Amino acid sequence: MKSMFPKAIVLPLTFFCATLFAEPIEPQVINETQRDHFVSALLKKMTLDEKIGQLRLISVGPETPKSTIKEMIEKGQVGAIFNTVTRPDIRVMQDQVMQLSRLKIPLFFAYDVVHGQRTIFPIPLGLAASWDTKAVATVGRISALEAAQDGLNMTWAPMVDVSHEPRWGRSSEGFGEDTYLTSIMGKTMVEAMQGNSPADRNSVMTSVKHFALYGAVEGGREYNSVDMSPQQMFQHYLPPYQTALQAGSGGVMVSLNAINGVPATANHWLLTDLLRHQWHFKGITVSDHGAIKELINHGVASDPADAVRIAIKAGIDMSMSDQYYSQYLPGLVKSGAVTVAEVDNATRHVLNVKYDMGLFRDAYRHLGPVGSDPQDTNAEERLHRAQARDVAAKSLVLLKNWHNVLPLKKQGTIALIGPLADSQRDIMGSWSAAGVAKQSVTLLQGMREAVANRATLLYARGSNITDNAKVQAFLNLYEPAVVVDSRSAKQLRDEAVATAKKADVVVMAVGESQGMAHEASSRSDIRLPKAQRDLITAVKATGKPLILVLMNGRALDITQQDGQAEGILETWFSGTEGGHAISDVLFGDVNPSGKLPVTFPRSVGQLPLYYNHLPTGRPYDFTHPNKYTSHYFDINNSPLYPFGFGLSYTTFSVSPITLASISSEQGVKAASVTVTNSGKRAGSTIVQLYLHDPVASISRPVKELKAFQKIQLQPGESKTVTFALSKNDLGFWNQQMKWVVEPGEFDVMIGTDSVHTETKSFTYP
Numbered sequence: 001m002k003s004m005f006p007k008a009i010v011l012p013l014t015f016f017c018a019t020l021f022a023e024p025i026e027p028q029v030i031n032e033t034q035r036d037h038f039v040s041a042l043l044k045k046m047t048l049d050e051k052i053g054q055l056r057l058i059s060v061g062p063e064t065p066k067s068t069i070k071e072m073i074e075k076g077q078v079g080a081i082f083n084t085v086t087r088p089d090i091r092v093m094q095d096q097v098m099q100l101s102r103l104k105i106p107l108f109f110a111y112d113v114v115h116g117q118r119t120i121f122p123i124p125l126g127l128a129a130s131w132d133t134k135a136v137a138t139v140g141r142i143s144a145l146e147a148a149q150d151g152l153n154m155t156w157a158p159m160v161d162v163s164h165e166p167r168w169g170r171s172s173e174g175f176g177e178d179t180y181l182t183s184i185m186g187k188t189m190v191e192a193m194q195g196n197s198p199a200d201r202n203s204v205m206t207s208v209k210h211f212a213l214y215g216a217v218e219g220g221r222e223y224n225s226v227d228m229s230p231q232q233m234f235q236h237y238l239p240p241y242q243t244a245l246q247a248g249s250g251g252v253m254v255s256l257n258a259i260n261g262v263p264a265t266a267n268h269w270l271l272t273d274l275l276r277h278q279w280h281f282k283g284i285t286v287s288d289h290g291a292i293k294e295l296i297n298h299g300v301a302s303d304p305a306d307a308v309r310i311a312i313k314a315g316i317d318m319s320m321s322d323q324y325y326s327q328y329l330p331g332l333v334k335s336g337a338v339t340v341a342e343v344d345n346a347t348r349h350v351l352n353v354k355y356d357m358g359l360f361r362d363a364y365r366h367l368g369p370v371g372s373d374p375q376d377t378n379a380e381e382r383l384h385r386a387q388a389r390d391v392a393a394k395s396l397v398l399l400k401n402w403h404n405v406l407p408l409k410k411q412g413t414i415a416l417i418g419p420l421a422d423s424q425r426d427i428m429g430s431w432s433a434a435g436v437a438k439q440s441v442t443l444l445q446g447m448r449e450a451v452a453n454r455a456t457l458l459y460a461r462g463s464n465i466t467d468n469a470k471v472q473a474f475l476n477l478y479e480p481a482v483v484v485d486s487r488s489a490k491q492l493r494d495e496a497v498a499t500a501k502k503a504d505v506v507v508m509a510v511g512e513s514q515g516m517a518h519e520a521s522s523r524s525d526i527r528l529p530k531a532q533r534d535l536i537t538a539v540k541a542t543g544k545p546l547i548l549v550l551m552n553g554r555a556l557d558i559t560q561q562d563g564q565a566e567g568i569l570e571t572w573f574s575g576t577e578g579g580h581a582i583s584d585v586l587f588g589d590v591n592p593s594g595k596l597p598v599t600f601p602r603s604v605g606q607l608p609l610y611y612n613h614l615p616t617g618r619p620y621d622f623t624h625p626n627k628y629t630s631h632y633f634d635i636n637n638s639p640l641y642p643f644g645f646g647l648s649y650t651t652f653s654v655s656p657i658t659l660a661s662i663s664s665e666q667g668v669k670a671a672s673v674t675v676t677n678s679g680k681r682a683g684s685t686i687v688q689l690y691l692h693d694p695v696a697s698i699s700r701p702v703k704e705l706k707a708f709q710k711i712q713l714q715p716g717e718s719k720t721v722t723f724a725l726s727k728n729d730l731g732f733w734n735q736q737m738k739w740v741v742e743p744g745e746f747d748v749m750i751g752t753d754s755v756h757t758e759t760k761s762f763t764y765p
């Protein structure tokens with residue numbers, strides 16, 4: 001029987017500190033026949049209420065305090081818990097199961113471990129910007145280790161929602177706009193987090209989210225609906241989910257949006273026909289927070305019982321954070337509206353994953369014996385700082401470097417200005433799990449350590465994140481998340497200008513606060529907030545060389561600042577070690593190698609703007625402008641910075657492409673280029689291969705990423721990079737929704753970004 005988990009993956013062992021391998025990985029091959037026997041036998045022992053109990057996923061909170069949860073555990077009314085993140089707290093609940101419940105079916109414990117658990121790594125958008133699968137595997141492995149060491153069994157990650165929408169706050173959580181890059185990153189995360197098996201001491205089960213198409217919400221407005229052609233869906237949006245599932249993810253979290261009129265939570269086609277029957281997924285589906293209730297608001301369920309009936313029949317196994325399954329399933333089964341077989345089916349999936357987590361063999365698998373809990377959950381020794389610094393540096397993208405203003409020299413006087421320069425909280429980004437802001441390194445701290453006593457470092461805050469009182473109130477709705485300085489905007493700015501005047505060069509840390517790029521943080525204006533724009537303009541007026549360090553969770557419109565700053569470094573939200581990593585790059589101790597995983601527009605009005613768009617019948621050619629062509633009359637069609645773009649402190653040249661035939665069944669061509677480091681420093685770059693099918697039965701994108709490789713080169717060194725193109729790379733979903741590879745000519749483009757490429761054509765077959 002085929003296991004749902006992948007074979008062992010090869011990880012960069014040298015990368016990890018000893019603690020990662022302190023306990024041997026216990027190889028475990030899931031025998032599905034044995035599991036089916038075990039689960040079937042257990043199901044026979046369960047009452048209907050106990051089965052329904054397994055479908056309930058809740059967190060401790062005002063509605064379900066610990067005492068209520070204890071009662072529920074005793075009665076077998078809860079299957080899993082999320083948002084409890086320490087071993088002592090988790091142990092209490094697992095003890096209650098083992099001591100008080102009739103069948104002693106262990107709970108599993110889940111959490112949003114999206115880019116780290118205790119050690120916070122760059123946000124996923126930043127991880128994608130590294131284009132470095134080894135680095136991302138390191139993040140997955142360490143996150144899983146820290147989560148499993150905290151007693152967790154499952155993470156609500158990775159998020160593989162392709163998005164062309166920077167207005168959407170959750171673009172920060174995904175791997176960008178491209179299908180292939182997202183697929184590779186998602187797969188890497190799943191394999192790294194689950195390891196040989198989620199039952200291993202240092203692994204957790206993943207739950208790929210949000211199935212499906214959440215990244216395409218209309219207008220980038222959170223929780224909005226999605227209307228999409230089947231071709232677009234299968235070509236560009238569904239592959240990352242499928243790839244992550246093929247990599248063995250045990251879980252799927254279902255999205256909150258509707259797809260072509262049918263909410264994902266109610267979508268039988270999506271959750272059963274596609275996921276189960278076509279993709280053969282054997283794991284668990286979990287609804288998103290309160291999604292079953294929301295079927296009423298979507299206008300597809302008449303009342304709560306109807307919502308439950310629709311959700312379970314569509315294929316939702318476990319319901320997150322609502323009591324509807326428990327309240328209404330018993331009655332629905334009694335009336336015959338839902339069958340026992342349907343409840344059994346969902347319960348079986350929950351028990352299957354508990355089996356795969358090893359919980360039936362040892363309910364304390366990720367807890368260890370009593371007395372073994374860490375004394376201090378947030379102890380410094382539990383962090384993986386060296387790896388966090390290394391990965392963060394790899395995620396930074398150098399967007400502009402006028403006359404080599406960077407790297408900075410550790411000499412003279414440097415001014416650091418900006419509301420994000422010393423914010424420990426913001427640098428961690430959204431969904432920073434159990435990370436502790438106090439433990440993160442700000443840019444101010446990083447630069448202070450870097451210059452030590454070799455240069456003078458001055459600091460001024462310069463502005464608030466925003467002066468818009470409404471936005472401040474939004475950001476501080478639940479807790480004081482953004483600090484609002486009591487000084488006036490003018491006072492803050494004057495201090496910054498005076499500071500800048502004393503310096504040889506100015507570095508400004510500007511962008512978004514953590515809460516501006518999060519769930520429920522859609523923006524209609526993706527520029528820097530006005531307070532920061534004004535600050536930059538005032539500092540620019542001093543005439544000092546200006547370097548912007550951007551901290552943000554989406555592609556921004558930085559058109560104005562692009563005209564003001566000599567240097568721009570995109571740093572996303574870079575995590576616990578962000579301040580060190582950014583300093584490493586600013587001062588040239590690390591040569592930047594990141595590349596944009598999203599297109600940076602010139603204006604919000606260009607959206608959606610993405611590199612792999614379709615051609616039009618009236619393409620605009622700026623060398624021969626023609627009114628009746630596809631363009632805006634008030635702005636260029638081109639982006640400010642294209643997908644795949646990023647500079648280095650050295651330069652790379654790419655030779656013309658050579659093509660060779662591959663004789664294997666699926667192989668088509670081997671495309672090679674020689675890349676040379678034509679500058680004076682060692683550096684890494686990402687060699688990217690794009691493909692275009694100029695004539696096909698349906699319009700095909702102007703280019704699509706099909707492969708990439710990260711290479712490192714010494715000054716003057718050359719390397720030949722070869723990509724094998726397969727037949728599959730040439731295929732697409734045609735008008736009849738059949739996967740086809742049509743014979744004809746294809747263009748291969750290779751370069752170090754999506755615009756500046758070498759091109760060569762070949763004919764297939």
Ligand code: BGC
Pocket residue numbers: 112156209288289519
């Ligand atoms: C989010 C999910 C998340 C869940 C649990 C929801 O609001 O949409 O991505 O996993 O909460 O925290």
